[in-house]
Amino acid sequence: WPLMIDPQGQANRWIRNMEGSKLRIIDLKMAGFLREVENAVQYGFPVLLQDILEEIDPALEPVLSKSVLKIGNREVLRLGDKELDFSPDFRLYITTKLANPHYTPEISTKATVVNFAVKKxxxxxxxxxxxxxxxxxxxxxxxxxxxxxxxxxxxxxxxxxxxxxxxxxxxx
Structure with missing residues (x-):
């Protein structure tokens, strides 16, 4: 999944324009953000996880690592104590406003860091x-x-x- 360094908000605007009205915009400070992610995984909605800091909630680990299991003809993602049908249409975009974030190796290996910071x-x-x-x-x-x-x-x-x-x- 892309993790975009976006201090000026350009990536956020681009994702919102590209994905349109189906985009689910989530902030980790939101109450019930995990439920929004569950719905998006099941029904194939794109998710913009915006304004993260240098750590991501551990509950999102299965989504970040794309831990999709094949059970019969179903693709399943275990998120917390739930087994969710995984829609191939699901997309995750992660953005941060931090100009120079330092991510753990675990996050760096599971996400593709793209720097949208504007240079001179x-x-x-x-x-x-x-x-x-x-x-x-x-x-x-x-x-x-x-x-x-x-x-x-x-x-x-x-x-x-x-x-x-x-x-x-x-x-x-």
Whole structure:
């Protein structure tokens, strides 16, 4: 599962936009947060576990480690004293506002740490984009279109290189 270092809240906004209305937003300080997680695991809802500190509630250990058991044709997750049917649609996102957190090795091995903290260069690029969007919207639109075209071109280049390599390997 991704654990996102998100001091500016960009990851939270991105996840909320991407997942939409089905997203369950959970804070470990909430009463009954574990019940929300249980429902999400069973019914395949995405969960945003937001604003964690450097430790995560041990009750979430089976979810973090993806301890899913196969019982017959069922996939089951034991959470506390309950056996829950595990939906393959379940997704977990974890975010922290801490700028430089220190996680235990247990957490670091069970989650993929992604740093969303904005550095000076990134902030400059974002602010420049906002200014250009306000002052010259057509220029910003052109830039976006060109960026997409460049990315598409790079993808096509990789595909063509792979095709050439495949053809060369088949030729003897």
């Amino acid at each position: 260069d990134g902030l400059e690029a974002q602010l420049l984009g906002i200014v250009v969007q306000k002052e010259e919207p057509t220029l910003e639109k052109q830039k976006s279109e060109l960026t997409i075209r460049v990315a598409t071109g790079k993808r096509q280049l990789v595909d063509l290189e792979n095709e050439i390599l495949r053809l060369l390997s088949e030729t003897k």
